[in-house]
Amino acid sequence: TRYRRFLQTKKAVVSTQSTGDLVGGDQLPWEIKIRITEFPTEKLQRLGTNIEDMVRSSFIHNVKEAGYMKHRGTVMNHLKPEQHNQLWRGLHRDKFDDFWSINHRLMEHIDNAPYRCIPFRIYTDMHERYIQRLFKPMTEDDKLTTLGQLMKQFLPDSVVEVGDSDDPDILKSYEVAAGKRIKIQGIETPLNTPIQWLSEHLSHADNFLYIVVSDFEQLAT
Numbered sequence: 001t002r003y004r005r006f007l008q009t010k011k012a013v014v015s016t017q018s019t020g021d022l023v024g025g026d027q028l029p030w031e032i033k034i035r036i037t038e039f040p041t042e043k044l045q046r047l048g049t050n051i052e053d054m055v056r057s058s059f060i061h062n063v064k065e066a067g068y069m070k071h072r073g074t075v076m077n078h079l080k081p082e083q084h085n086q087l088w089r090g091l092h093r094d095k096f097d098d099f100w101s102i103n104h105r106l107m108e109h110i111d112n113a114p115y116r117c118i119p120f121r122i123y124t125d126m127h128e129r130y131i132q133r134l135f136k137p138m139t140e141d142d143k144l145t146t147l148g149q150l151m152k153q154f155l156p157d158s159v160v161e162v163g164d165s166d167d168p169d170i171l172k173s174y175e176v177a178a179g180k181r182i183k184i185q186g187i188e189t190p191l192n193t194p195i196q197w198l199s200e201h202l203s204h205a206d207n208f209l210y211i212v213v214s215d216f217e218q219l220a221t
Contacts, residue, residue: 066119066207118199120209137196148174148191183212
C-alpha cells in the first residue's frame with residue numbers, strides 16, 4: 001500500500017516506514033513517553049487544536065513540491081481545490097481508490113518524457129535533517145541514471161563503483177559499501193535500478209522517494 005503515516009519533528013517530517021528502516025531489526029521506531037508538564041519544545045513542534053489542518057497542509061505542500069520537481073507543477077496547478085481535498089481525504093480515511101484517482105495523474109509522464117527531476121530525500125539518522133537535492137533521471141546522452149549514481153553523488157561513502165554496467169542504457173555499476181544498508185520502503189533495493197522507475201513505483205503518498213541509509217553496527221545494537 002502507498003499509505004504512510006508521518007511523524008513531525010523539529011527538523012523533518014519522517015514517514016513511519018522510514019523510521020522503521022532507520023532503526024532496523026525488531027526494534028520499534030519510537031519510545032513513547034506521556035508527559036503532563038514540561039513539553040519538549042526543543043524536540044517536537046507543539047500542535048494546536050487544528051492538528052488535522054496542519055498535517056494536511058504539510059502533506060499538500062510536499063505533493064506540490066514533488067510535482068514541481070517532476071514536471072514544473074504543470075499537473076498540480078491544473079487540479080481543482082476539490083481534487084486537492086479528495087487527495088487528502090483518500091489518504092486520511094484509507095480510501096485508496098479516491099486517493100489514487102487523483103495521485104496517478106501526478107505520477108504520469110508528460111509527452112512520454114521522464115520526470116524533470118526526481119523528488120527524493122535521504123535519511124541517515126532520525127535526528128538529522130534529510131538530504132534533498134536536484135537529480136535528473138537521465139544523463140545528457142540519454143542514459144538512465146540509477147540509485148547507485150544518486151547515492152554516489154550525494155552520499156559517496158555509502159556505495160562503491162564496481163565498473164561499467166552490463167546494461168547498455170546504464171553507465172556504471174555500484175555496490176553498497178561494507179557496513180552499510182540502503183532501503184526504500186523497507187526493501188534493500190538493487191543499486192542499478194533506474195531512479196525513474198523507483199520514483200514511479202516506490203514513492204510514498206506525498207510523491208517523494210524516501211531512501212534510508214543505516215550502519216550494520218547501528219542495526220546490531
